[in-house]
Amino acid sequence: MVDRTVVVLFPGQGAFDGPALAAANRQYPQVAQTFADIDEVSQELFSRRLTDIVLGEQPVGIAELLADDPWVSQLAIYGSDVAAYRILADQGLRPDVLAGHSLGEIAALVAAGAYSIKDGARIVAQRVLVIGEQQLTEGRMVAVATEAGRAETIIGLIGDPMLAVATENHDGQTVVSGPAQSLEQVRGIAAQLGISTIELNSPFPFHTPILAPAAPVFAARIRHLDQNPLTVPVYSPILQRYYEPGDELSELLSQHFVKPVKFAEGIRQLHGEGLRYFVESGSLSALSKLVNKIVPDGDVTTLSSLTLDGKGTLLLDTALAVLRSTGLVGALSPAEQLAALLAPGVNRDAFAAFWAATGAEITELVQRRLAEFGGAATVSATPAAPAAVASPAASPVAAPAAAAGNGSGSEVDRDTLGADIRSVYAAALEYPEEVFTEDVLLEAELGVDSVKQIELMSRVTTKYGLPEKSSNFRLADYDTMGKIVDFIHSALHNGVQAGI
Structure with a gap:
């Protein structure tokens, strides 16, 4: 049996980050290319280019997209998901499983080759068009900070058959979808019980009986699109199974209108199958956070992509560095x-x-x-x-700083180098420099997780103008400050000997 390790997750409603998308667009051509494909569909159906909205001079936020026509936010989320995956795949990631959350399941199927990017955009657009044509009851989606059973009890107290549990995210969060007036009652009862609620950024009440009349119309509308065999297994938290070769995708996608997303159950199943790396392909880090809540024992590694950290660094670059360090993405x-x-x-x-x-x-x-x-x-x-x-992802770097100060071909003093590296780690982690002794264990003693270690290692290698680490690099081999200094010192020494 072949070991399976990596899951790529595609987020759904609300998952859009304009500044992160703009940062990715400056670095990776796949972003503009993906939205150019979607532009053909948006011009065909709505006479507008999505690129002009989401990749303009100033980054936009999800609130601005929701204030526009409903198709704008939906195609923007879809485009972000697909663009992130194209970057990951072009950098060498070969996932074992794909899975989407609600709208993200369409992006997962496109990433697996079931549909072209343009046809995936047509599917997303037709969801919006069909729902709008039906003149259905106005509805919303609300996240309730409780488990699904308790949310069902609250729904039962109201007695509205159009109310439903739309998503089971984890034991502490359930999304309820339904008519706006009934959702106000849900929020009122929850407040009396001390349960917090928040309205989601969604233009429609997905996964609720309200949308049942639209489902068959939608299936008929997309049935003519070319459906191709999957190149990667796709797990559906909605169907609670993997897609199979004989599936009629138009019919199954129409069921998304009314069936709930059992995300927590799906993650537990994938974890039970031995999958340990969960890479989020899309904006924000909502699914990564959910995975950590569902599997709370630290047995998984979650990585984000189209998200900026507190210093404005695109986390996609950090994710790729981690994947390379573990051998899950080899050097191209x-x-x-x-x-x-x-x-x-x-x-x-x-x-x-x-x-x-x-x-x-x-x-x-x-x-x-x-x-x-x-x-x-x-x-x-x-x-x-x-x-x-x-590689288009690589940034130009200066000549090795430590060597440059001593003249071409000179050796790098290890003690000076060590002091410099310790200062980099101390500043980034806000620790005093003296804690970074030669033998201190970075994770076991200082609590520096693998993602942060990779980020710091990448920062140091970039500072000294070193090439990208080889595919056989293993982070676990450099678990102390002394080993890191030795690694950088050796790399600089070898570089001087080679005349670089």
């Missing part, structure tokens, strides 16, 4: 780097076939243009191994 081969740079999002086999057929011609053209430009560099004529193509 030269050919894969070239594909990521020139054709992000394109199937690797398709690009390999294209390069085999045209690589020599392209290489010859580059050589000729370089000569015309006046460059003296010689380009290798072997098209299959472009050896020096930079």
Whole structure:
């Protein structure tokens, strides 16, 4: 039996972060390319480009999207989910399972190849159009800070058949969906019981009987779209099972209108199957936080993507660093780097076939243009191994700082280096420098988790102009400050010896 390790989770309602999306767009071309695909659908159906709204000069927030037409927020969330996944996949992530939360399940199916990005956008858009056409009861969605059984009891006290548990997020949070007036009663009873509530950022009351009349219309509306075999297993918290080869996806997706999302149960099942890395493909970190509440014993690693930390750093970069350190994302081969740079999002086999057929011609053209430009560099004529193509995710770095101060080719003093690294860790963690002794265990004694360790290691290697760590790098091998200093010192020494 093959071990399965990584789940990619796709968030749903409310999962949009304009500043994080803008940061990702500046660094990764997959963002603009994804929204360009969606633009074709939004222009076709609504005569507007989504890109102009979500990737404009100033980042927008979810409140601004919800104040616009309903399709805007829904396609923006979908686009964020898909764009994040395209980046992760192009960087080498090969997940074992995909799973979506509500709207995110459409993005999961697209990521698995069931639909094209454009057809996925059409599915999302038709959800909005069909619901709007039915002139249904106005409704909302409210998160209630209690478990599902107690929420059901509150619903029973009101007696409205249109009220329903929409989502079971974890033992301390249940989402109730239904008519606006009845939800006010839910919030009133909850307040009397000391249970907090909050309204969700959703344009419609999904997963409730209110939407039952729209379900068959929606299924008919999307039935003509091409459905392809899944390339990655997709688990559905709504169906409470994996999608299967014979499934008619249009019918199953229509059931999402009325069936609840049993997210907590789904995460427990995936955890029980041995999956331990949960990577959130989309904005904010809501699902990552839910996973940590559902599996509270620290037995899982959760990673966010389109979210900024307190210092404005895109957590997608941290997630990729963690995945590389554990071997779950290997270093890209030269050919894969070239594909990521020139054709992000394109199937690797398709690009390999294209390069085999045209690589020599392209290489010859580059050589000729370089000569015309006046460059003296010689380009290798072997098209299959472009050896020096930079990953688009990599940031340019300066020459090693410690070596630069001593002149080219000079050795780096270990004690000076160690003091410098300790100051970096102390400033980031707000610890006094003296706690970072040679033998102190970073996680066991100082409580520095693996995600933070990777972030700090990346910060130090960038500071000293070191190349990206190799695929055989293992964070567990560098669990003390002394080992980290030795690693950086050795890398700098080897770099000086090599003349870099």
